[in-house]
Amino acid sequence: xxxxxxxxxxxxxxxxxxxxxxxxxxxxxxxxxxxxxxxxxxxxxxxxxxxxxxxxxxxxxxxxxxxxxxxxxxxxxxxxxxxxxxxxxxxxxxxxxxxxxxxxxxxxxxxxxxxxxxxxxxxxxxxxxxxxxxxxxxxxxxxxxxxxxxxxxxxxxxxxxxxxxxxxxxxxxxxxxxxxxxxxxxxxxxxxxxxxxxxxxxxxxxxxxxxxxxxxxxxxxxxxxxxxxxxxxxxxxxxxxxxxxxxxxxxxxxxxxxxxxxxxxxxxxxxxxxxxxxxxxxxxxxxxxxxxxxxxxxxxxxxxxxxxxxxxxxxxxxxxxxxxxxxxxxxxxxxxxxxxxxxxxxxxxxxxxxxxxxxxxxxxxxxxxxxxxxxxxxxxxxxxxxxxxxxxxxxxxxxxxxxxxxxxxxxxxxxxxxxxxxxxxxxxxxxxxxxxxxxxxxxxxxxxxxxxxxxxxxxxxxxxxxxxxxxxxxxxxxxxxxxxxxxxxxxxxxxxxxxxxxxxxxxxxxxxxxxxxxxxxxxxxxxxxxxxxxxxxxxxxxxx
Amino acid sequence: xxxxxxxxxxxxxxxxxxxxxxxxxxxxxxxxxxxxxxxxxxxxxxxxxxxxxxxxxxxxxxxxxxxxxxxxxxxxxxxxxxxxxxxxxxxxxxxxxxxxxxxxxxxxxxxxxxxxxxxxxxxxxxxxxxxxxxxxxxxxxxxxxxxxxxxxxxxxxxxxxxxxxxxxxxxxxxxxxxxxxxxxxxxxxxxxxxxxxxxxxxxxxxxxxxxxxxxxxxxxxxxxxxxxxxxxxxxxxxxxxxxxxxxxxxxxxxxxxxxxxxxxxxxxxxxxxxxxxxxxxxxxxxxxxxxxxxxxxxxxxxxxxxxxxxxxxxxxxxxxxx
Numbered sequence: 001x002x003x004x005x006x007x008x009x010x011x012x013x014x015x016x017x018x019x020x021x022x023x024x025x026x027x028x029x030x031x032x033x034x035x036x037x038x039x040x041x042x043x044x045x046x047x048x049x050x051x052x053x054x055x056x057x058x059x060x061x062x063x064x065x066x067x068x069x070x071x072x073x074x075x076x077x078x079x080x081x082x083x084x085x086x087x088x089x090x091x092x093x094x095x096x097x098x099x100x101x102x103x104x105x106x107x108x109x110x111x112x113x114x115x116x117x118x119x120x121x122x123x124x125x126x127x128x129x130x131x132x133x134x135x136x137x138x139x140x141x142x143x144x145x146x147x148x149x150x151x152x153x154x155x156x157x158x159x160x161x162x163x164x165x166x167x168x169x170x171x172x173x174x175x176x177x178x179x180x181x182x183x184x185x186x187x188x189x190x191x192x193x194x195x196x197x198x199x200x201x202x203x204x205x206x207x208x209x210x211x212x213x214x215x216x217x218x219x220x221x222x223x224x225x226x227x228x229x230x231x232x233x234x235x236x237x238x239x240x241x242x243x244x245x246x247x248x249x250x251x252x253x254x255x256x257x258x259x260x261x262x263x264x265x266x267x268x269x270x271x272x273x274x275x276x277x278x279x280x281x282x283x284x285x286x287x288x289x290x291x292x293x294x295x296x297x298x299x300x301x302x303x304x305x306x307x308x309x310x311x312x313x314x315x316x317x318x319x320x321x322x323x324x325x326x327x328x329x330x331x332x333x334x335x336x337x338x339x340x341x342x343x344x345x346x347x348x349x350x351x352x353x354x355x356x357x358x359x360x361x362x363x364x365x366x367x368x369x370x371x372x373x374x375x376x377x378x379x380x381x382x383x384x385x386x387x388x389x390x391x392x393x394x395x396x397x398x399x400x401x402x403x404x405x406x407x408x409x410x411x412x413x414x415x416x417x418x419x420x421x422x423x424x425x426x427x428x429x430x431x432x433x434x435x436x437x438x439x440x441x442x443x444x445x446x447x448x449x450x451x452x453x454x455x456x457x458x459x460x461x462x463x464x465x466x467x468x469x470x471x472x473x474x475x476x477x478x479x480x481x482x483x484x485x486x487x488x489x490x491x492x493x494x495x496x497x498x499x500x501x502x503x504x505x506x507x508x509x510x511x512x513x514x515x516x517x518x519x520x521x522x523x524x525x526x527x528x529x530x531x532x533x534x535x536x537x538x539x540x541x542x543x544x
Numbered sequence: 545x546x547x548x549x550x551x552x553x554x555x556x557x558x559x560x561x562x563x564x565x566x567x568x569x570x571x572x573x574x575x576x577x578x579x580x581x582x583x584x585x586x587x588x589x590x591x592x593x594x595x596x597x598x599x600x601x602x603x604x605x606x607x608x609x610x611x612x613x614x615x616x617x618x619x620x621x622x623x624x625x626x627x628x629x630x631x632x633x634x635x636x637x638x639x640x641x642x643x644x645x646x647x648x649x650x651x652x653x654x655x656x657x658x659x660x661x662x663x664x665x666x667x668x669x670x671x672x673x674x675x676x677x678x679x680x681x682x683x684x685x686x687x688x689x690x691x692x693x694x695x696x697x698x699x700x701x702x703x704x705x706x707x708x709x710x711x712x713x714x715x716x717x718x719x720x721x722x723x724x725x726x727x728x729x730x731x732x733x734x735x736x737x738x739x740x741x742x743x744x745x746x747x748x749x750x751x752x753x754x755x756x757x758x759x760x761x762x763x764x765x766x767x768x769x770x771x772x773x774x775x776x777x778x779x780x781x782x783x784x785x786x787x788x789x790x791x792x793x794x795x796x797x798x799x800x801x802x803x804x805x806x807x808x809x810x811x812x813x814x815x816x817x818x819x820x821x822x823x824x825x826x827x828x829x830x831x832x833x834x835x836x837x838x839x840x841x842x843x844x845x846x847x848x849x850x851x852x853x854x855x856x857x858x859x860x861x862x863x864x865x866x
Binding site for chain 1: 719720721722723724725726728729732733735736737738739740741742856864
C-alpha cells in the first residue's frame with residue numbers, strides 16, 4: 001500500500017472530497033465529502049433524485065465528476081471508465097440488473113473477464129473459481145442456468161458473484177431490495193454481513209430506512225445533491241434519518257381516526273380468474289368493501305392480488321363469479337375501464353409506468369388520460385389544450401406535484417411525483433370505489449406521507465378503498481381490515497392491529513388458514529369447482 | 545425429373561444461395577450486435593458496382609473483390625456512424641443508403657463507362673470462375689457419387705466456398721470466442737457490456753465492419769462471378785430476401801444457411817420450371833414461379849416459423865441513462 005506513514009488506522013476504503021456533478025442545469029452532486037471505512041457496511045440514504053445513484057456512478061466510472069478527488073485505499077485515483085473501477089477492486093450491483101437474459105450464469109459472470117480470446121479455457125477456469133467463491137460466501141447458484149429462468153433474488157446473487165469474480169473489495173449495491181421479497185432481502189443482508197466478515201467493504205444505497213437500521217455500520221444521508229450527515233447507525237434512529245432526508249419532521253405513522261363503515265359499495269362473489277396459460281390466479285374469492293373503510297390485501301407478490309384488482313377494474317375478464325358496484329351487478333362483457341370510471345370505480349394501477357402513464361407525454365396530457373372524452377377537455381374530436389393545461393396546473397398545486405410544470409415530459413418527474421399525477425387523476429373525479437395498487441412503490445418518504453394522508457382523507461370522505469400492496473407496513477398502517485392472499489385465495493382476515501409475524505405466516509401459506517375465508521360472511525355462498533389446471537404459483541421466497 | 549436435372553437444380557441452388565448466404569451472415573453480425581441493417585441490399589449493390597468497375601479497369605478479379613469489400617465497408621461505416629455515434633434511426637439510415645446505392649451506381653456507371661449504367665463486359669480471367677481440378681473428370685465416371693461430387697462439390701467459384709465456410713466459422717466465432725460472447729451480449733443488453741468495462745461503441749463498429757466486408761463479397765460475387773459485369777439494380781431485392789432468411793432463421797448461423805438454401809432452391813426451380821408442364825396444374829405462368837420465393841417469404845414470416853425474437857437491444861441506440 002502506498003501510505004506507509006505511521007497512521008494509527010488503515011486508510012479508508014474510499015475517500016471522496018469535493019465531488020460535484022451537474023447534468024445541464026441540474027446539480028446532481030454538490031461538493032460531496034464521504035469517507036467509507038474498510039470492512040464496513042456504509043449506507044447512503046436519500047429520497048429519489050437526491051443524487052445517490054449519480055455519486056455511485058461516478059465512483060464506478062460511469063460518469064466523470066466535474067470536480068473533486070477520489071481516493072481508493074489511500075491512493076488518489078481517476079476513474080475514467082468502468083474498467084478502471086473494476087481494476088481498482090470496485091464492483092457494483094445496479095438497481096436494474098446488468099445481465100444478459102438469454103446467457104447462462106457463467107457466461108454473464110465471464111463477460112468482460114473472459115481471460116483469453118477463445119472461451120474454452122476461460123470457461124473451465126471460471127467454473128472452478130466460481131465454485132470457490134460460492135463456497136467462501138455461501139452464494140450458491142447453478143452456473144448453467146439461463147438468467148431469464150432465475151427468480152430476481154438469484155439474479156441479484158449473480159450480480160454479486162460477477163463483482164466478486166472480478167476481485168471486488170468494495171461492493172456498491174444500488175437499491176438492492178426494491179425487487180426482493182422480505183425473506184429474500186433478509187437473505188441478502190446475511191450475505192452482506194458475511195462479505196464484511198471477509199474484509200469486503202459494502203456501500204448500500206437505499207431509500208428504505210429499515211434496511212439501513214438493520215444492516216449498516218455507518219449511514220450518510222443525502223438531500224438535494226449534498227451529504228447532510230454521516231453518523232454511526234447505532235447512534236441514530238429511523239425518525240432522525242427521515243427528518244434529515246426530507247429536511248423536516250416526517251410522520252411515519254399514519255394518523256387516522258377509527259373508520260365509520262357505511263353501506264357496502266363493492267361486493268365480490270366467488271371470483272375466479274385464469275391467466276393466459278389457463279392457470280387459475282384468483283380462486284373463488286369473495287369480499288365486501290363498505291363506504292368509509294380501507295380494505296388492505298396483503299400477500300407476497302404473485303399470489304393473485306394483481307389479477308384480482310385488474311379484474312375488478314375491468315382490465316381482465318373474470319372466469320367465474322360476479323362483482324357488484326353499489327348493489328348493481330357489473331357486466332364485464334360490455335363494460336370497459338372507461339365506462340367503469342363513469343360508474344364510479346376508479347383504479348390506480350400497480351405499475352404506473354406500464355399502465356398508469358404514458359411516460360413520453362407531457363404531464364398535462366397524462367393528467368386527463370382515460371378522462372379525455374370528458375366534455376370539459378374538448379369539443380367533439382378536438383381537445384381544448386388550454387382547458388387541459390389549466391386543469392393540470394390546478395392538480396399540480398393541489399397535489400404538490402414537483403416541479404410545477406405541466407408541460408414537462410412525465411418521464412422527467414420523480415417516482416413519487418409520477419404517482420401523485422396518477423392519484424390526482426383518479427381521485428379528483430370523486431369515485432365511490434377506489435382500487436389502489438402499490439401506491440408507494442418506488443416513492444420517497446416525503447411523498448409516501450402525502451399519498452397516505454390523501455388515501456385516508458378519501459376514506460374519511462366516505463369512499464370505499466381496496467388497497468393492494470406488497471409493503472406489509474403500508475397495509476398495516478392504512479387498512480381498517482386486512483385480507484391475506486396466498487395462492488389465489490384469501491386465506492385469512494385480520495384487523496388493523498394484526499402483528500407482522502401473524503400476517504407473515506399467513507402470507508407464506510404456513511399459518512392455520514381460516515380455510516376458504518370469505519371476507520364477509522355470505523349466506524349465498526356457493527362452492528364452485530376449483531380450477532382444472534394445477535396452480536403454478538409459488539412464493540418466490542428463499543431457496544435452500 | 546431425372547437424376548441429372550435434379551443435380552443441375554441443386555447445383556444452381558448452391559450458386560444462387562451464395563449471395564443470399566453472404567448477405568444474411570453479414571446481417572447476422574450486425575443485428576446480433578444490436579444494429580438493424582436494412583441496408584444489406586444497398587451495400588451489396590454498391591459492392592457489385594465497385595467490383596465490376598474495379599475488375600474492368602484493373603483487369604484483376606482480386607482488385608475487384610478488394611474494391612467491392614472496401615466500398616461496402618465504407619457504406620457500413622456510414623450506417624455505423626448514423627446509428628452508433630449519432631444515435632439515429634437505424635431503419636432510416638439503412639433505407640437512405642439503399643437509395644444512395646441505387647442512384648449512385650447508375651449515375652457513376654453512365655458517367656464512367658457510358659453503357660447505360662452497366663460496367664464493361666469482363667473477360668473470363670477478370671472474373672471469379674470455378675475451375676475443375678484435373679481429377680474431376682476421372683471422378684465423373686464413378687456412378688451416382690461421381691456426378692454428385694463433380695457437379696455439386698467441385699468446380700464452383702472461390703467465393704461460393706468462402707460463403708459456405710463462413711457458416712461454421714461464424715458459429716465458432718459467435719459461440720466459442722470472446723469476441724462472439726461480447727457481440728451477442730451487446731445486442732441483448734449493451735448496459736451489461738458497458739458496466740463490464742467493455743466499449744459498446746467499439747464492439748458495434750467492429751460488427752458493422754464485418755457486415756460491410758461480407759456484403760462486399762456478396763456484391764462482388766454477383767458482379768464478377770455470377771455475371772460478367774455490373775448491371776443496373778442487379779441485386780434485385782436479394783438484400784431483403786437475405787434479411788428475411790436471417791429472421792426466418794432466428795439469427796442463428798446454421799439455420800441461416802438452410803434458409804438461404806431454401807430460397808436459392810426456389811429461385812433455381814423457378815428458372816427450371818419456366819414453361820414446364822406440371823401434372824394436374826398444367827402450365828404455370830412464369831411470373832408466378834418467379835414470385836414464389838417472395839410469396840414463400842411472406843407466408844413463412846407471417847406465421848409458420850413461430851415467434852422470431854430479435855436481439856433485445858436491436859434498433860435501439862445505446863445511451864447511458866441517468
